[in-house]
Amino acid sequence: MRAAASLGRKFRAIFSAQLANMVAYRAELIIWMLSGTLSFIMMAIWISQARAAGGEIGGFTEARFASYFTGTWVTGQLLVVWVAWELDVQIRLGNLSPKLLRPLDPLWEHLSNHLGDRLVRAPFIALLACLPLLLVPGAGFTTDPRVYAAYLLVVALGLLIRFLIEYCIGLLCFWTESATSFSEISWLVYAALGGVFAPLQLYPEALRRVARLTPFPYMVNLPATMLAGDAAWGDVGRGVLVLLGWAAALGTLRLVMWRLGLRRYGAVGA
Amino acid sequence: MTTPHDAALRVRGLTKHYVVHEKEPGLLGSLKSFVNRRSRTVEAVRGVNLDLARGEMVGFLGPNGAGKTTTLKMLSGLLHPTSGEVDVLGFEPRRRHADFLRSITLVMGQKQQLLWDLPALDSFLVNQAIYEIDDADFKRTMREYDEVLDLSGILRKQVRKLSLGERMKCELAAALLHRPRVLFLDEPTIGLDVNMQVRIREFVREYNRREDATVILTSHYMADVTALCERIVVIDAGRVVFDGDLGALVERSSPYKTVKLQLASPASTERLARHGEVVSHDGLGVELNMPRAEVGERAARLLTDLDVADLTVEDPPIETVIGRLFGAERAPEHA
Structure with a gap:
């Protein structure tokens, strides 16, 4: 209990500093947000396809496509993770050393850095998400507050899993020259199996089965469907359980990789 | 342990x-x-x-x-x-x-x-x-x-x-x-x-x-x-x-001390060399190396032999000492 309280105090101090850091970079952050418009491009493509097909594809109307892809954009913004890039630089250039000298796992600083970003990013996400919903007739998000509460839980778990996956990828730098190329592949798999390019409901059954073996559909497709008001509570409950399992497994993997990796750390230049 | x-x-x-x-x-x-x-x-x-x-x-x-x-x-x-x-x-x-x-x-x-x-x-x-x-x-x-x-x-x-x-x-x-x-x-x-x-x-x-x-x-x-x-x-x-x-x-790396002289009247390099190794001789300014153990005796003799205005005895700079130590340690490997 005392250990948890102590960790809480440390985390609060790091979080305040990282939040201040993110506020200092708010202009860059907005530009970075604007560069992540893949969901809106996919939305335009699928809406035009639905129009050409007579108004809908696989039960998805123009309005439903707009709601779904706005949901994937909002969720994607909340799941942005760059920790692999940071670890890559820190391990290769030896910048990890000052952090290793402190009695606190550097993971907490990285995590607070991402959470600080989310807090600064949130108002801009809310503002930008309104645009497609206003522009496409019939599009919109659910008005059920319980869904939003469940959405926050699912997205929090999704962020934790994405963070842990990218953390493990960053730790590969203990064994390889650079880990960022793995991060690119990881994003592609996350986007393809998560439903960033198309709603998973439109995927062939075989591919859907493969996707369900990974955490990605529960990280993007599920929360986006929840915002669009199309998710069943049973799917949400199952999704939360799956995400908890993946979080535990990846948390363990991260710890093992961290301990093994530190034995190989070269502390280059410092 | x-x-x-x-x-x-x-x-x-x-x-x-x-x-x-x-x-x-x-x-x-x-x-x-x-x-x-x-x-x-x-x-x-x-x-x-x-x-x-x-x-x-x-x-x-x-x-x-x-x-x-x-x-x-x-x-x-x-x-x-x-x-x-x-x-x-x-x-x-x-x-x-x-x-x-x-x-x-x-x-x-x-x-x-x-x-x-x-x-x-x-x-x-x-x-x-x-x-x-x-x-x-x-x-x-x-x-x-x-x-x-x-x-x-x-x-x-x-x-x-x-x-x-x-x-x-x-x-x-x-x-x-x-x-x-x-x-x-x-x-x-x-x-x-x-x-x-x-x-x-x-x-x-x-x-x-x-x-x-x-x-x-x-x-x-x-x-x-x-x-x-x-x-x-x-x-x-x-x-x-x-x-x-x-x-x-x-002491280990530098068995000599450096004696810096300011002469009141000029002296030849040959005459200076009788008192120690001449490191530099520029007009009235002279730098001599003397064996560490003999510095007192040699300096006293030098004061009677030469017209000295000022004299200081110094250890060589630590950089020189360290450089010499590295040189000495490496020499056998290169030999």
Whole structure:
């Protein structure tokens, strides 16, 4: 209990500093947000396809496509993770050393850095998400507050899993020259199996089965469907359980990789 | 492994081997390396033994690539040794136990721990939380450090807008905020002007006196070492080649002293050479080397033989002594 309280105090101090850091970079952050418009491009493509097909594809109307892809954009913004890039630089250039000298796992600083970003990013996400919903007739998000509460839980778990996956990828730098190329592949798999390019409901059954073996559909497709008001509570409950399992497994993997990796750390230049 | 009460650090047979990949320069070299990557093992540290008592300040000297920093990294737990035993305050550094990390610090003149875009005070507050320093202790420590380092005017400035000297003062204070008992200082004054070097040295000396802290210092500025450390450990090619007091080092590596003369009237070089080896002879200014054991006798004879206006006897500069030591240690390997 005392250990948890102590960790809480440390985390609060790091979080305040990282939040201040993110506020200092708010202009860059907005530009970075604007560069992540893949969901809106996919939305335009699928809406035009639905129009050409007579108004809908696989039960998805123009309005439903707009709601779904706005949901994937909002969720994607909340799941942005760059920790692999940071670890890559820190391990290769030896910048990890000052952090290793402190009695606190550097993971907490990285995590607070991402959470600080989310807090600064949130108002801009809310503002930008309104645009497609206003522009496409019939599009919109659910008005059920319980869904939003469940959405926050699912997205929090999704962020934790994405963070842990990218953390493990960053730790590969203990064994390889650079880990960022793995991060690119990881994003592609996350986007393809998560439903960033198309709603998973439109995927062939075989591919859907493969996707369900990974955490990605529960990280993007599920929360986006929840915002669009199309998710069943049973799917949400199952999704939360799956995400908890993946979080535990990846948390363990991260710890093992961290301990093994530190034995190989070269502390280059410092 | 146990540590006696007055011992802060004990090292036995410490080694560190690295595997480094090698590639010839240019496109062809890149292609060859792609097909057949070559690597070799570098023995950075080879069987280092070291004992330090509590409160002791030791200068760790050696040329670039000698293994000084690698040794410090192993002593602070950043690097896992290939073999050997390390005990710092009863801890095995590589395990990075929280109590160990709370008892040591490693200041690296070329690396920073301060948050770049925020005022330095924010980094101090983060360290206060991480090291669980209560408010009263934090304020007292900040007051003490401010007295010596004059921090108050710079703590609220963004770190990236501080000068190198200002930043180094903040780095040092941040690294010592938790009052560590063992300090590993790796080039703490690098790039600083002379005034700032003196200020940092005074701070380290004062910290050592107040806290009875053990200090290992590496520096390319010999003035840092001569001002702070009575004991010198010289490391070369991964091995300790000297461990003793500064005076003994000078005696061992430099069996002569330099006598500087200002003559009242000119004398020929041949006449001067009767008293010692003539290092320089420029008009009335003369520099002679004399065997250390005979300096008194020879200087007295010289004063009766020559018309001397001024005479000083000096040890050779420590840089020369160290350079000579490295030369002597390497000679048999090259022979």
